[in-house]
Amino acid sequence: MEKYTIRLYVLGDTPVARRAIENLRAICADPEVGAHYQAEVVNLLERPQLAEDERIVATPMLVKHLPPPMRRIIGDLSDREKVLIGLDIHPPPPEED
Amino acid sequence: MTFNYAKMSSGIRGLDAILEGGYPSGTPVLLTGGPGTGKTVFGLSFIHGGLAAGEGVVMVTCDERPGRLVDYMDGLGMAGSRALDEGRLRILDMRPGFEDEVVGVYDLDVIRLRIEGALAATGATRLVIDSLDNLQLALGGDRLRTEILALFEWLRDAGLTTLVTLSATAGAGVMHRFEEYASDCVIQLSQQLNERLMTRYLWVVKMRGAAHGTNEYPFLLDAGGVSILPVTGTALMAAAPTTRTATGVAGLDAMLGGAGYLDGSTIMVSGAAGTGKSIMAASLLHAALEAGRRAAYISLEESPEEIRRNLRAVGIDLAPFLESRVLEMHSVRSVEMGLESHLIRISERVDEAAVQFMVIDPISALADLGSPLQVKMMLVRFTNRLKARGVTLLLTELLPDDARNTSTMNISSLSDVWIRLRQVESEAEVRRVIQLVKARGGASSGGLRGFTIGASGIQVEGS
Numbered sequence: 218m219e220k221y222t223i224r225l226y227v228l229g230d231t232p233v234a235r236r237a238i239e240n241l242r243a244i245c246a247d248p249e250v251g252a253h254y255q256a257e258v259v260n261l262l263e264r265p266q267l268a269e270d271e272r273i274v275a276t277p278m279l280v281k282h283l284p285p286p287m288r289r290i291i292g293d294l295s296d297r298e299k300v301l302i303g304l305d306i307h308p309p310p311p312e313e314d
Numbered sequence: 315m316t317f318n319y320a321k322m323s324s325g326i327r328g329l330d331a332i333l334e335g336g337y338p339s340g341t342p343v344l345l346t347g348g349p350g351t352g353k354t355v356f357g358l359s360f361i362h363g364g365l366a367a368g369e370g371v372v373m374v375t376c377d378e379r380p381g382r383l384v385d386y387m388d389g390l391g392m393a394g395s396r397a398l399d400e401g402r403l404r405i406l407d408m409r410p411g412f413e414d415e416v417v418g419v420y421d422l423d424v425i426r427l428r429i430e431g432a433l434a435a436t437g438a439t440r441l442v443i444d445s446l447d448n449l450q451l452a453l454g455g456d457r458l459r460t461e462i463l464a465l466f467e468w469l470r471d472a473g474l475t476t477l478v479t480l481s482a483t484a485g486a487g488v489m490h491r492f493e494e495y496a497s498d499c500v501i502q503l504s505q506q507l508n509e510r511l512m513t514r515y516l517w518v519v520k521m522r523g524a525a526h527g528t529n530e531y532p533f534l535l536d537a538g539g540v541s542i543l544p545v546t547g548t549a550l551m552a553a554a555p556t557t558r559t560a561t562g563v564a565g566l567d568a569m570l571g572g573a574g575y576l577d578g579s580t581i582m583v584s585g586a587a588g589t590g591k592s593i594m595a596a597s598l599l600h601a602a603l604e605a606g607r608r609a610a611y612i613s614l615e616e617s618p619e620e621i622r623r624n625l626r627a628v629g630i631d632l633a634p635f636l637e638s639r640v641l642e643m644h645s646v647r648s649v650e651m652g653l654e655s656h657l658i659r660i661s662e663r664v665d666e667a668a669v670q671f672m673v674i675d676p677i678s679a680l681a682d683l684g685s686p687l688q689v690k691m692m693l694v695r696f697t698n699r700l701k702a703r704g705v706t707l708l709l710t711e712l713l714p715d716d717a718r719n720t721s722t723m724n725i726s727s728l729s730d731v732w733i734r735l736r737q738v739e740s741e742a743e744v745r746r747v748i749q750l751v752k753a754r755g756g757a758s759s760g761g762l763r764g765f766t767i768g769a770s771g772i773q774v775e776g777s
Binding site: 229261276291294299 | 409
């Protein structure tokens, strides 16, 4: 099955950027998320034109283009629940006992 | 102790005069104001100023689409799309996505990265950010304040003259105070509705280490962009004319000491209805035209056709001067615009047509367009500006029948020459009486004289 790409834009190798990458890795480690999405990190210092194309005003920024709706999250992604809700990716409900 | 800051033209003539040269160079300038006060047009004027001087300019838009801004500039007759094509103008689209979520810590360093890229591409040293509050809405929080302060610090370190606009919405008060500390120059725009007419005002709240005008200045926003009518104390001293022009009324010249009035004077002719104010004004106008002056007649009540017909009946023919274009006549209804709008337009006309003699008939038609103090302050500014340009200004004032010797608009102090016309009833006849109440810079008789208005104009008795 083909996976959707979510992109994390960072600016340089800063503590905030590293934290965001770390948090995103942890989120994608969830099998339910990892089964459908793969993450890609883009350093805007290397590809500054993407900051224009994506109209980025703050970093880190996580962008999901597909599947719709398009979603963008600004910040170091320190709240996993909020990131999943924000991306419109719903983690499986906790198992009932 | 004062420092001399280098200045950079704002692209708005009147504002440069108020700021004594322009915005302070190399620092952020904060322009605040509510929605619709014209902040974006100030930004576009600053851009145009740079482009016109051959510079490159960068604009950051957080509000309007870049395409709309370019259309707007083109519509104002500014070099928008051409400069964009030439690569001298870069517009960075920084409209935030209002759907964006904020989760955790972020920074605005990417804004610097984008600005730096555009500066390098255009060679710009001037920058416009319009408007900061959209970022505030989209991102919010304490974090943003720290980041914006850092951005301002960077703009200063980079030596960029940056015009930053910010909405003066009620809830943003704390944010304002904060940014005001980070900025050397703060300008506030506002608008007021008086008598159903909108007037916009500009106020320089702060200008660190440099002189600036401290009043609230009315300004206009129209098809030509921003127009401001400032007057500075120094402008008053600019022209002290010593030449005189005859009034065309023999007896009046004698009352003024023989040779007429000083050029550049403000002459006021006051009187009740039917006392001959317009004919008196036209006599002086005709004589000025005969003496080779360029003139303009602004009528606030009658149409130019009516005026010319009335004047032909007393032997004053303005047609040849209209034909040779040394005279222009405009009829303006006073209720169409605010007082400031009228006076700004008139002053601009003076500049454009190099007018040397101007009639406003009657100035009292403007009295209802504001409080007496407002009207007086505006007229002070207006007459000073015309005086600084050496223009002779002739104002007629309609007095109510019961007014005694006073000027109802309380503006007699503005005039250098004050002529009062009256009709006096005695026995079975009505006599016309002229009084030279005041004549600055010349001998004056001060007394009353009779006069008549006939087919050959005004005749003052005893001359």
